[in-house]
Amino acid sequence: xxxxxxxxxxxxxxxxxxxxxxxxxxxxxxxxxxxDVPSLEQPRVVFHTSESDxxxxxxxxxxxxxxxxxxxxxxxxxxxxxxxxxxxxxxxxEARVMVRKPALELFxxxxxxxxxxxxxxxxxxxxxxxxxxxxxxxxIHYCSRQxxxxxxxxxxxxxxxxxxxxxxxxxxxxxxxxxxxxxxWLKNFKISNxxxxxxxxxxxxxxxxxxxxxxxxxxxxEVVEQGLARVRSASDAVGVVLKELKQQSxxxxxxxxxxxxxxxxxxxxxTLRKEDKSPVSPEELTLVHNLRKMVRxxxxxxxxxxxxxxxxxxxxxxxxxxxxxxxxxxxFDALDPxxxxxxxxxxxxxxxxxxxxxxxxxxLQHEKGGAAPGGCQDHPSPRLWSDxxxxxxxxxxLYVIRQYLxxxxxxxxxxxxxxxxxxxxxxxxxELEDRLHFYVEECDCLQGFQVLCDLHNGFSGVGxxxxxxxxxxxxxxxxxxxxxxxxxxxxxxxxNYHSSAVLxxxxxxxxxxYRLWSCQGSLVHFADSLTFCGRxxxxxxxxxxACPGLQQLLSGLCQDLQARPVRRxxxxxxxxxxxxxxxxxxxxxxxxSQCYETGFGADxxxxxxxxx
Amino acid sequence: xxxxxxxxxxGRLRAWVPRxxxxxxxxxxxxxxxxxxxxxxYQKPLEExxxxxxxxxxxxxxxxxKAAPPTLSSSLFSDPMISKFTNMMMKGGNKVLARSLMTxxxxxxxRKQLEKYHKAPENEKxxxxxxxxxxxxxxxxxxxxxxxxxxxxxxxxxxxxxxxLKDNRKRFLAMKWMITExxxxxxxxxxxxxxLSQELLLAFNNEGPIIKKKHTLHKMAEANRAYAHFRWW
Numbered sequence: 001x002x003x004x005x006x007x008x009x010x011x012x013x014x015x016x017x018x019x020x021x022x023x024x025x026x027x028x029x030x031x032x033x034x035x036d037v038p039s040l041e042q043p044r045v046v047f048h049t050s051e052s053d054x055x056x057x058x059x060x061x062x063x064x065x066x067x068x069x070x071x072x073x074x075x076x077x078x079x080x081x082x083x084x085x086x087x088x089x090x091x092x093x094e095a096r097v098m099v100r101k102p103a104l105e106l107f108x109x110x111x112x113x114x115x116x117x118x119x120x121x122x123x124x125x126x127x128x129x130x131x132x133x134x135x136x137x138x139x140i141h142y143c144s145r146q147x148x149x150x151x152x153x154x155x156x157x158x159x160x161x162x163x164x165x166x167x168x169x170x171x172x173x174x175x176x177x178x179x180x181x182x183x184x185w186l187k188n189f190k191i192s193n194x195x196x197x198x199x200x201x202x203x204x205x206x207x208x209x210x211x212x213x214x215x216x217x218x219x220x221x222e223v224v225e226q227g228l229a230r231v232r233s234a235s236d237a238v239g240v241v242l243k244e245l246k247q248q249s250x251x252x253x254x255x256x257x258x259x260x261x262x263x264x265x266x267x268x269x270x271t272l273r274k275e276d277k278s279p280v281s282p283e284e285l286t287l288v289h290n291l292r293k294m295v296r297x298x299x300x301x302x303x304x305x306x307x308x309x310x311x312x313x314x315x316x317x318x319x320x321x322x323x324x325x326x327x328x329x330x331x332f333d334a335l336d337p338x339x340x341x342x343x344x345x346x347x348x349x350x351x352x353x354x355x356x357x358x359x360x361x362x363x364l365q366h367e368k369g370g371a372a373p374g375g376c377q378d379h380p381s382p383r384l385w386s387d388x389x390x391x392x393x394x395x396x397x398l399y400v401i402r403q404y405l406x407x408x409x410x411x412x413x414x415x416x417x418x419x420x421x422x423x424x425x426x427x428x429x430x431e432l433e434d435r436l437h438f439y440v441e442e443c444d445c446l447q448g449f450q451v452l453c454d455l456h457n458g459f460s461g462v463g464x465x466x467x468x469x470x471x472x473x474x475x476x477x478x479x480x481x482x483x484x485x486x487x488x489x490x491x492x493x494x495x496n497y498h499s500s501a502v503l504x505x506x507x508x509x510x511x512x513x514y515r516l517w518s519c520q521g522s523l524v525h526f527a528d529s530l531t532f533c534g535r536x537x538x539x540x541x542x543x544x545x546a547c548p549g550l551q552q553l554l555s556g557l558c559q560d561l562q563a564r565p566v567r568r569x570x571x572x573x574x575x576x577x578x579x580x581x582x583x584x585x586x587x588x589x590x591x592x593s594q595c596y597e598t599g600f601g602a603d604x605x606x607x608x609x610x611x612x
Numbered sequence: 613x614x615x616x617x618x619x620x621x622x623g624r625l626r627a628w629v630p631r632x633x634x635x636x637x638x639x640x641x642x643x644x645x646x647x648x649x650x651x652x653x654y655q656k657p658l659e660e661x662x663x664x665x666x667x668x669x670x671x672x673x674x675x676x677x678k679a680a681p682p683t684l685s686s687s688l689f690s691d692p693m694i695s696k697f698t699n700m701m702m703k704g705g706n707k708v709l710a711r712s713l714m715t716x717x718x719x720x721x722x723r724k725q726l727e728k729y730h731k732a733p734e735n736e737k738x739x740x741x742x743x744x745x746x747x748x749x750x751x752x753x754x755x756x757x758x759x760x761x762x763x764x765x766x767x768x769x770x771x772x773x774x775x776x777l778k779d780n781r782k783r784f785l786a787m788k789w790m791i792t793e794x795x796x797x798x799x800x801x802x803x804x805x806x807x808l809s810q811e812l813l814l815a816f817n818n819e820g821p822i823i824k825k826k827h828t829l830h831k832m833a834e835a836n837r838a839y840a841h842f843r844w845w
Contacts, residue, residue, distance in 0.1 A: 091723045093730040362729065365722060365743040368688035 047356040049099070054142035057099045057107070063353045065096035068141065076144055078188040080154035080261070082133050092361050098350060100131065102343045103138040109339060110143070110303055115252060118297050121304040123263070123335065126343035127321045132307040133261055135343055139305055140259055148255040148302070149196045151245065151294070153185070156265035157312040159287050163272050166280070170209065171236050175286045176274070182234035182287060186227045189241070197221035200248060206240055208233045220244060239290040246294060249301040256302030258294050262313070263306035266292055267331030269315050297337050306335070396438055399431055404458070412457070419461020423469070432466070440474075447514060448478030448523035455483040478524040482507065555593040640678055645671065647680040693749060693783075700787050701804075716805035718744040721812060741816070751815035755786035755822045759833045764842045773842045774833035789822050790815070797821065 049064040051057060057066070068076075073095050081089075089095045106122055113120040124132040140150050159181050169175040190197065200220040207213045208230060214222055220241060227237025249256035260266075266288050272280040282288045295304055308326045310316055320326055327335065346354060358364050403422065404413040413419060422428055440446060449470050453463030460483065467481050484503070514523045628641040648654075653665070661669070683695055694714060702710035721744040729740045741747055762775040777785070794807040814820030 087723065091726045091730070093727065362726060362742055363722075366689060366745065367743075 047353045047360070048096070053145060054103075054107070054138060055145060057104060057142075059104065061099045062101060062104065063098065063347075063350045065098050065353065065357055068095040068097060070095060076141060076150075076192055077137060078191040079185075080133075080140070080152050081137060085134065092363075096357065097134060097138055097141075098353065099138070100135065100343075100350065102131075102341050103135045103142075105341055106135070106139050106305065107142055110139075113303060115255070115301050118300050118337075119258075119302050119304050120339065121295075121297055121306070121335065121337065122339040122341050123323070124305070124307040124341050124343050125321065125323055127345075128309075128311055128318075130343045130345050132309065132343045135341075136259055136261055136305060136307055140257065143255075143257040143303075144192075146255075148257045149193055149245065149249070151189070151242070151256060151258045152192065153260045153291065154188075155309075155312060156260055156262045156288075156291065157309070157314070159285065159291075160265050160268070160270040160272065160282055161314060166272060166274070167232065169235065169286050170233075171239075172286070174284060175289065176272075176280060176284055177232070177235040177286050179231045179234050182238045183228055183231050186224050186234060186237060186241075190221070190224050190228075194221075196254065197224060200244065200253070202240075202244060203247060208236070235286040239286060242290045242294050246299050250299055252301055258302065258304040258306075260291070260295060260304070260306045262309040263295065263335070264308045264313060264316075264326040264328075264331060266295070267328050267334065268313070271314055292334065296334065396435060399435060401428075413459060413462075414457050416458065416461040416464075419458035419463070420465050422458070422462060423465035429469075432469075446474070446477055448480065449474070450511070450523075451479065451481035453481070453483060455485050478522075478526070480511075480523060480526070555590070557589065641676075643675055644678045645675050647677050647684065648672075649680070649684055649686040651686050691745065693752065694745075696783075697748075697752075697787050697791075701791055713804050713808075717808040717812070718748070720805050720809035721747055724809065724813065747816045748812060751812045752783070752786045752790070754818055755789060755815050755826055756782040757785055757826045757829050758782075759830060760785070761829065761833055761836065762843070764839075766842055771839045771842055772832065772836050773839045774836055775843055786822075789825055793822055793825075 047065060049057075049061045049066050051061060052067050052069070054066075070089070070093075073081075073089065085095075102124060109120050109122055124135055126132050140152055144150050159178065163178050163181065165179055167177040167179060169177045197220050201217050202214060202220060202223065203216065205213060205216050206223065208226055209232075212226065212230070214226060223237050223240050223244075227234040227241075245256055248254070266282055268282065270280050270282055270285070272285075274280055283292070295306065297304070308321070308323060310318060310320055310326060313320075313326065316326060323340070324332055355364075359370065364370060401413065401422065404418070405411040413422075423432070451463055451467055451470070453459045453466075463481060463483070467479055470477075470479055511526070514526050628639070630637060648668075656665075658666075683699075698707070698710045698714045701713060722742060725740060725742045725744075725747070729737060729742055732740060741750075757777065759774050760777045760781070761772045763770050764773045765771075790808070790811060794804060794811055798807045811820060811822065815822055
């Protein structure tokens with residue numbers, strides 16, 4: 001529920017002129033009033049998805065990050081995540097993986113694979129740093145959620161280099177054991193597949209050395225324990241585990257996923273040497289020999305997902321990334337029936353998503369680092385209303401008032417009188433008229449003028465004087481003036497201009513009849529329809545705001561107007577308003593405020609229309 | 613040092629040699645102008661330039677400009693303090709290594725602070741500073757001594773006289789202490805980024821051995837207050 005409301009507030013707060021839907025605006029504001037939704041939540045909607053089950057990921061989630069709970073991460077990936085990603089998880093205190101096309105493609109294959117047929121073997125290729133390991137991890141998460149048994153070899157290159165101890169294998173004379181690597185792998189395998197190890201039973205009796213043995217029908221966990229306890233026989237334990245899993249998955253008791261990262265290590269060269277300094281080739285290593293049997297496509301009931309990797313590979317140039325270059329002929333033939341999956345660099349959309357995620361997690365700390373090329377959600381805090389303006393303004397249409405400051409302790413344009421006196425200054429008047437004439441001459445047929453001004457500061461005086469000026473110069477044309485007051489406090493301070501965004505939307509809707517080309521109405525007709533008692537000015541006050549504040553606003557304004565009629569409305573009276581009309585309007589205002597008090601009539605009301 | 617008269621016009625520049633050999637000097641003729649790296653200045657339209665800027669522009673049309681050194685950068689992310697620190701860390705001219713150590717240090721600081729930030733409860737989040745540049749500058753500022761000691765020999769004895777320090781000297785001392793502390797007084801197998809980030813974070817909070825060193829220097833200066841009149845500059 002919270003999510004949908006957040007989505008609603010996100011949508012309606014965009015400045016969509018011409019889609020002024022007061023109902024949506026009202027719903028938006030009431031939801032904002034009810035739950036303090038901070039504006040920082042908005043980017044999450046675009047870059048994140050709350051769908052944490054990989055099985056439900058589809059094209060709509062592409063480019064978005066999904067969350068893996070930290071406990072799940074520890075169980076699923078005791079090894080296998082790239083180092084940088086582990087650091088990121090540590091720093092951000094959460095694990096977010098991006099959903100990308102290669103992973104979605106793989107899910108498609110895995111879903112459609114038939115158990116009776118030989119194992120599907122997709123293989124991820126791509127250049128360095130494109131995300132092959134992360135794609136593999138995403139697939140592993142998917143499979144483990146689906147209940148598959150995951151055999152994850154994080155980096156096959158670790159088995160063919162930097163081995164301190166090489167023992168001669170007791171099982172086969174020519175082969176060599178690697179106790180440390182094997183026991184490390186067994187430990188991690190145990191963490192990620194505990195429940196399976198209890199259920200799967202061995203099919204035959206295994207002898208470890210002269211005295212120890214594992215009987216038939218014992219859980220596979222015992223074999224793993226044996227390998228961990230007696231490190232000498234760890235490699236053989238690994239071999240046994242692999243063999244058992246391969247045989248039993250064919251029977252269909254469970255589905256097996258063999259995920260090997262850097263599979264090109266299995267066919268190539270090693271940097272290991274025997275005691276007589278002769279080089280060791282990969283097939284002489286027990287671990288590699290057994291793994292080669294697993295990766296071969298002669299069993300069914302599961303899938304083999306592998307990636308090729310140049311980083312960490314031995315005796316391969318750094319520019320090599322194609323399968324033939326990395327695997328060599330022998331490897332390529334051994335892995336022969338396979339499905340290639342290309343993993344490429346981030347597309348612009350994925351880049352934006354990642355960028356947004358980093359911004360949101362405050363990873364990009366430099367103040368100049370926040371300026372995204374494609375436009376980011378996190379704008380610097382706007383100071384002026386024109387920061388929100390999508391319309392490009394012509395420089396000739398702007399006139400900057402230099403005599404007063406925009407904000408500060410003193411020197412601001414605050415009083416009605418100040419605004420009036422500003423326009424009595426001849427240079428100011430001249431400049432204003434210049435600009436006005438420029439645009440008036442451009443028009444084919446001038447309908448009228450629309451004056452929008454603030455009521456709470458000196459711009460009210462400016463607005464009043466400007467209206468007078470326009471009335472004098474262009475007496476035949478209609479003039480619609482709108483007075484604007486600041487929003488009440490229940491809309492939070494950070495959403496300063498959001499209420500005005502809603503107002504702007506409403507204004508656009510109301511003024512649509514005379515603005516659109518297709519409609520025949522003109523501004524004068526519109527003004528006439530509002531001023532139903534002839535050429536009089538009728539201050540009909542309201543604002544599009546949440547209900548609680550409206551009553552106070554209206555009653556307050558009512559009292560204010562009654563208390564000081566002359567000072568505020570001096571220009572109204574000079575323009576020809578009569579006292580009793582004004583009193584009538586005040587009465588209407590009072591009844592309107594009472595309406596809101598009693599709670600009925602909660603539809604939006606007109607903005608102040610002061611038309612001559 | 614009066615510079616010898618030069619032919620100012622670009623075509624007739626002779627190789628300039630000063631009358632007196634200086635210790636730190638440049639082979640450039642004094643008429644050469646410094647390169648202007650600030651991009652924003654060039655993007656300003658002609659009307660907005662002040663008088664001096666207009667003069668500078670006109671001067672550039674006639675005067676030659678010095679070659680820009682490789683350390684001068686127009687990047688938004690370049691910081692003179694950080695460049696100075698990197699140069700001080702550099703050994704044997706290996707700027708690549710020094711710079712990578714510097715970036716790794718900044719990254720480590722950021723990671724440590726972000727980890728703290730993301731694990732902290734909501735009300736404490738504002739108090740945690742995550743920007744490594746801010747932390748770096750503030751830490752070095754905290755390490756700067758205000759007053760230093762100078763050896764003055766009077767009547768056969770050498771006294772430690774408290775003397776005010778110039779800004780450059782303060783900055784230099786802060787950076788020097790930071791680097792020597794990290795090089796010498798830490799376990800030999802820890803990496804420099806790790807050591808530096810730790811020290812910078814401590815100095816940011818006004819703790820740690822470098823702040824202590826600064827305080828001892830201040831105390832010594834305070835204790836030797838009596839000799840202050842020995843200073844004649």
